Amino acid sequence: MPPPSLAITTEKFRKDVARLQAVRKGASTLSGIHQHMIAELLMLQLHFTFEHCISEIATKIAAGATYVNGTAPVTLVRSRSMLEATENFHSHARRQRRRYLKWTTASFIKETCKHVLDESDRFLIQIDKNSQLISDVNDVRNHIAHKASSTRQRFKDVVRRTYGYNRNVTPSQFLISPAGVTTPNLDTYIQASKIAISDISSGK
Incomplete structure (x- = not known):
């Protein structure tokens, strides 16, 4: 079986983000309250x-x-499949099997790997270089989802x-109001995530 391909993953990400950008553009003609919800x-x-x-x-x-x-890549253990790699993230060289794999912050990602x-x-x-973006995207998402x-x-x-x-400001105001920034923050996050994935998968 040939090894998995990062090109497939990055191309899918590019297409998914392009769809988000298309929705973002289409929503620009809607009323303010609907733009904020979207x-x-x-x-x-x-x-x-x-x-x-x-x-x-x-993985x-x-x-x-x-x-x-x-x-x-520089690996410490050989995994013959993505399933085995996932299991190694959970348990290899650990005193106790990790119940959940966390990917939401740089520190969690490094602990998982x-x-x-x-x-x-x-x-x-590259995860370290993009740690602030990863953290910010997670923090904004969490407040939208939980508002705690x-x-x-x-x-x-x-x-x-x-x-x-x-x-x-509310999360939606922060995302789409250009006040204080040249580009709305939602657009900045979308573009920055594309660059980050390109860097993370590049091998540079």
């Missing part, structure tokens, strides 16, 4: 698509896929980091 739904879908793509890239390189530039991918591997290096006091503070941190000062 912006939050698009952010939820972007987070899901981004996280899934990162997890699939990690494929653990299972023998080469990076887009043709280089081989521990004992399977070497810390010098380019995937983990615990998610509110982390969302406020994203807002302050983005604008350079505190602003009292």
Whole structure:
């Protein structure tokens, strides 16, 4: 059986994001309240698509896929399939099997890949380089999904980091209002996620 291909994963991500951009563009003619609702739904879908793509890239390189530039990953254990790679993420060299694999922050991703991918591997290096984006996308998504006091503070941190000062905005206002930024933040996240996936899968 040939090794899995990252090109398939990255191309699917590109198409999925293109669909999100098409919806975003189509919603521009709707009323403000509908644009805000759609912006939050698009952010939820972007987070899901981004996280899934990162997890699939990690699983494929653990299972023998080469990076887009043709280089081989630096692995600590051989996995003969994506299923075996997933099981290795759960249990290889761990005193206790991990019940869940977490892909929502750079620290969680590195802990998931521990004992399977070497810390010098380019995937983990690129995860570190894109750690702020991964965290911000997750924090905005969590506040849209849960709107709890615990998610509110982390969302406020994203807002302050983005604008350079505190602003009292809802997630939808933050995503589509251009006030204080050149490009609406939703569009920035969409574009940045495309660049991040390209970097993470590149082998550079």
